[in-house]
Amino acid sequence: MITDIITRVQEDGPVDVEDVYRLMSAEDPKDLEELYAAARKVRDSRFGRKIFTYGFVYYSTYCKNNCTFCYYRNSNHGIERYRKGVEEVVQLSGSLKDAGINLADLTTGEDPKLYADDYRMLLDTIRAVRDEVGISIMSSPGALPREMFPRIREAGADWHACYQETYNRDLFSRLRLDQSFDDRRNQKVWAMEAGLLAEDGMMMGLGENVRDRAETILEMGNLGCSQIRAMTFVPQEGTPMQDHTPYDSTEELKAIAVMRILFPDRLIPCSLDVEGIAGLKTRIAAGANVITSIVPPNRNLAGVAQHELDIENGNRSVEHVFEMLEEMGYRHATNTEYTSFLDSRRTAGGA
Numbered sequence: 001m002i003t004d005i006i007t008r009v010q011e012d013g014p015v016d017v018e019d020v021y022r023l024m025s026a027e028d029p030k031d032l033e034e035l036y037a038a039a040r041k042v043r044d045s046r047f048g049r050k051i052f053t054y055g056f057v058y059y060s061t062y063c064k065n066n067c068t069f070c071y072y073r074n075s076n077h078g079i080e081r082y083r084k085g086v087e088e089v090v091q092l093s094g095s096l097k098d099a100g101i102n103l104a105d106l107t108t109g110e111d112p113k114l115y116a117d118d119y120r121m122l123l124d125t126i127r128a129v130r131d132e133v134g135i136s137i138m139s140s141p142g143a144l145p146r147e148m149f150p151r152i153r154e155a156g157a158d159w160h161a162c163y164q165e166t167y168n169r170d171l172f173s174r175l176r177l178d179q180s181f182d183d184r185r186n187q188k189v190w191a192m193e194a195g196l197l198a199e200d201g202m203m204m205g206l207g208e209n210v211r212d213r214a215e216t217i218l219e220m221g222n223l224g225c226s227q228i229r230a231m232t233f234v235p236q237e238g239t240p241m242q243d244h245t246p247y248d249s250t251e252e253l254k255a256i257a258v259m260r261i262l263f264p265d266r267l268i269p270c271s272l273d274v275e276g277i278a279g280l281k282t283r284i285a286a287g288a289n290v291i292t293s294i295v296p297p298n299r300n301l302a303g304v305a306q307h308e309l310d311i312e313n314g315n316r317s318v319e320h321v322f323e324m325l326e327e328m329g330y331r332h333a334t335n336t337e338y339t340s341f342l343d344s345r346r347t348a349g350g351a
């Protein structure tokens, strides 16, 4: 029975991969509802009715890498790309802050122009947002060399986000072509050493099996990341995986709930980048406590998995997201609540 497993993993002591495997194997609708209800209970008792909110600023869609799942992979020639300068990123981050969003997620492909001249543009952008806006900052620039982490922290980033996608090494090598598994895993470790908070993430529906999912959830949590996520793979035109049959969101929802139950004090995103605004309610109901990938319309900004869905029609706008949260009986967290959460994680040793 799933009730017994939920109770067991909530008791003190190390959780073994077998239990996570059994939770991730749940399929009966009654079991799934029980899993989500347990996750909601854990989230509500830790965080109350408040949900954190992140704006997404994908400021360069140029990338030297060739991840097989990604629309912006280098070999996807002929697609539209853009790179935004420091002033525009400052302006976008400022409008997110004014609208009551807790954090600006400054995301890029591994863009050689941003990395040039000793990472000048990357560091300048973070520093300018810190100095001129003063919103909390997540930096998601891909994999960096170890010596960069103290410099990213010094420039003003609170977080380094870099997702392993899977802890199955063989699958990783088929997805993130010519990239080092260990280097990518170490991104999280090096970030925490430098006083940053770290985010790790997994993708669902890339060819992994249930055991891979269970192992990945445990690895991500045990590494000590303060934010952990799951996102369903969305096939992208012009990529080697364009004809892959997409999953529905069930595996992602299960992963959100299991992460919440196993790691009650972490931030777990509900990303609007998978199903657009239609995916908000189910993810919050599965135990997520931060809404990511809020994108303002009319700014010529793209998402990652859904580069257009719900952006220009305003459905991923701040106002619309806040309204939907209230309808569900939740509220968006204030910046004071968010920064005190960050402080509490930092004094916990970055773990």
Ligand code: SAM
Binding pocket: 069, 070, 071, 107, 108, 109, 110, 140, 141, 142, 143, 161, 162, 163, 165, 201, 202, 203, 231, 232, 233, 234, 235, 236, 304, 305
């Ligand atoms: N370039 C940086 C990197 O790879 O770490 C940061 C941006 S990258 C586009 C952010 C994440 O988006 C990836 O790590 C992956 O988890 C997710 N992603 C990319 N393409 C996706 C897709 N087609 N479907 C779902 N998630 C995707």
Ligand code: MD0
Binding pocket: 056, 105, 107, 140, 161, 269, 271, 272, 273, 292, 293, 303, 304, 305
């Ligand atoms: C999201 N599209 O939150 C963003 C992205 C990068 N730090 C996050 C995957 O869904």
Ligand code: SF4
Binding pocket: 063, 064, 065, 066, 067, 070, 071, 072, 073, 074, 108, 109, 110, 142
């Ligand atoms: Fe580049 Fe990131 Fe896309 Fe990989 S996932 S191709 S690193 S933008």
